[in-house]
Amino acid sequence: MSDTSNGSPVVKEIPPKEADLSAWYTAVCLKAELVSYAPVRGCVVLRPYGYGLWENLQRDLDLRFKATGHENAYFPLLIPESLLIREAEHVEGFAPEVAWVTHGGQEKLSERLAIRPTSEAMIGTMYAQWVHSHRDLPILINQWANVVRWEKATRPFLRTMEFLWQEGHTAHASAAQAREETLRMLDVYRDFAETVAAVPVISGVKSAGERFPGAVETYSIEAMMPDGKALQSATSHDLGQNFARAYGISFTDVDQQIKFAYTTSWGMSWRMLGAMIMTHGDDRGLRLPPKLAPLEAVVVPIVRAGDDRAVASARELAAHLQAQGRRVKADDRDESPGWKFTEWEMRGVPVRIELGPKDLDAGTVVLVRRDKNKGEEGAKTVVARAALSGALSAALDAVQAALYEQAQGQLARRRYLVQERDEFLARCRNRDGFIEIAWCDRPECEAQVKAETTATSRVLMPLEGESPACVVCAQPARVRACFAQSY
RNA sequence: CGGGACGUAGCUCAGCUUGGUAGAGCGCUUGCUUUGGGAGCAAGAAGUCGCAGGUUCAAAUCCUGUCGUCCCGACCA
Numbered sequence: 033m034s035d036t037s038n039g040s041p042v043v044k045e046i047p048p049k050e051a052d053l054s055a056w057y058t059a060v061c062l063k064a065e066l067v068s069y070a071p072v073r074g075c076v077v078l079r080p081y082g083y084g085l086w087e088n089l090q091r092d093l094d095l096r097f098k099a100t101g102h103e104n105a106y107f108p109l110l111i112p113e114s115l116l117i118r119e120a121e122h123v124e125g126f127a128p129e130v131a132w133v134t135h136g137g138q139e140k141l142s143e144r145l146a147i148r149p150t151s152e153a154m155i156g157t158m159y160a161q162w163v164h165s166h167r168d169l170p171i172l173i174n175q176w177a178n179v180v181r182w183e184k185a186t187r188p189f190l191r192t193m194e195f196l197w198q199e200g201h202t203a204h205a206s207a208a209q210a211r212e213e214t215l216r217m218l219d220v221y222r223d224f225a226e227t228v229a230a231v232p233v234i235s236g237v238k239s240a241g242e243r244f245p246g247a248v249e250t251y252s253i254e255a256m257m258p259d260g261k262a263l264q265s266a267t268s269h270d271l272g273q274n275f276a277r278a279y280g281i282s283f284t285d286v287d288q289q290i291k292f293a294y295t296t297s298w299g300m301s302w303r304m305l306g307a308m309i310m311t312h313g314d315d316r317g318l319r320l321p322p323k324l325a326p327l328e329a330v331v332v333p334i335v336r337a338g339d340d341r342a343v344a345s346a347r348e349l350a351a352h353l354q355a356q357g358r359r360v361k362a363d364d365r366d367e368s369p370g371w372k373f374t375e376w377e378m379r380g381v382p383v384r385i386e387l388g389p390k391d392l393d394a395g396t397v398v399l400v401r402r403d404k405n406k407g408e409e410g411a412k413t414v415v416a417r418a419a420l421s422g423a424l425s426a427a428l429d430a431v432q433a434a435l436y437e438q439a440q441g442q443l444a445r446r447r448y449l450v451q452e453r454d455e456f457l458a459r460c461r462n463r464d465g466f467i468e469i470a471w472c473d474r475p476e477c478e479a480q481v482k483a484e485t486t487a488t489s490r491v492l493m494p495l496e497g498e499s500p501a502c503v504v505c506a507q508p509a510r511v512r513a514c515f516a517q518s519y
Numbered sequence: 520c521g522g523g524a525c526g527u528a529g530c531u532c533a534g535c536u537u538g539g540u541a542g543a544g545c546g547c548u549u550g551c552u553u554u555g556g557g558a559g560c561a562a563g564a565a566g567u568c569g570c571a572g573g574u575u576c577a578a579a580u581c582c583u584g585u586c587g588u589c590c591c592g593a594c595c596a
Contacts, residue, residue, distance in 0.1 A: 044545085069587085126596095128594075250596080320539095336553095337552085338564070369555060369557095372556095398555080
């Protein structure tokens, strides 16, 4: 997928992806103008092109939330300490990462206010006020918000101190309904990742050690990055009655008994964009899936001396496509065509439409797909201008499909089902990818693996007839576990 | 939070060892010629050397502190 036709990088600030994924990733995020570092440690500015990605993610995911019966609302950023500490495990889990507001103006506050690291405490408190009867349930609310977590090591999208996400919070009358909701939203995330971000994932339940603080069960979708590390891309938590007890969400049921509600929470952040960037990018820069790309196509006019038809024609073409709802623009800047080609490839635009004198004479345009290498079969096609709309649509679909297919191949190559303890530990240490084994599901065993390899279980799945002994410790196996080093 | 590296023009970096007038390439501005894979020529503009102290006649250069970025680890959902 990468351009290795000549030794030097196309965009000199972007090192080869293979050589140093970290350096490649940071360079691409900055060069493609997705983000800039802000004058605050660990925070980034999401620039218009990066925000365009986020808006497209938001729009698609939001439709899916609405389609599953949820409504949006907004809750306060600041959470009184006394509320946050109500759920013991929850506080303990988040304590190291909470930022505190201690002063208002010159005046010291009588109670510290946490800047939300997540909103279970705030939303739980409100749900307690709103829920009295089984008739008030379920409550199905989502909020799009920013949160702050005091992180020590940060990277654009993957881990920043402040980040954008959505957090869904629901309350139900029964454990079964809460579990159903948790799994439903997990599947929404899985489908979104695969069909929109074109990032294949594995999904499943988390081990006890990897569970959200305060949850009964945590589920996640996990993507595999090119360096063999897993990237948790969304989570869905069945909170049982833990938070309902802590925050007093109770209701009178049909049997006239007062019961605690069952709650869930689920979230996807802009980290998903990081997964997408790392999964699809190549040595020329970003490759964006059409469904998320801020620009689906860019029209590059090619001017020739004494022939200035191309610019006007490109503008007209772009306007025509925009009228059909396409995210397209004409690049009429005073730069050479080659410069624009490189620029838009680096920024990941899925399709380029070239429009030069030859095309103008012939009534054609040239379509170039970003997912293909230069000179590769099908990379460039000449289409009649009258057929452009359909051809563009087909090309976008093809790019979307090809990116997913390539990513699926990468994932498949990094999945290993292992029977031997030594091979398991070696592959974990070696960062080979998802290493799957029959596993005992004991915290002590996981701690042992982590100490020896720094890998942890990412998700657990049902056993599929593997040997009944844990590959690590030989105790009875209860699940199939997928181990990996992770971001 | 520990180990390592780095902050000099918009970008990539040289200069620092051995203190003495702020440098290069790319980019930028203007003009002309160009334009189907990062164009050419000419002229021009542009830097409190991350920040704050200290040593010194003199600091980008030496010392201390601090802020930030990157890499490796620890922590983390």
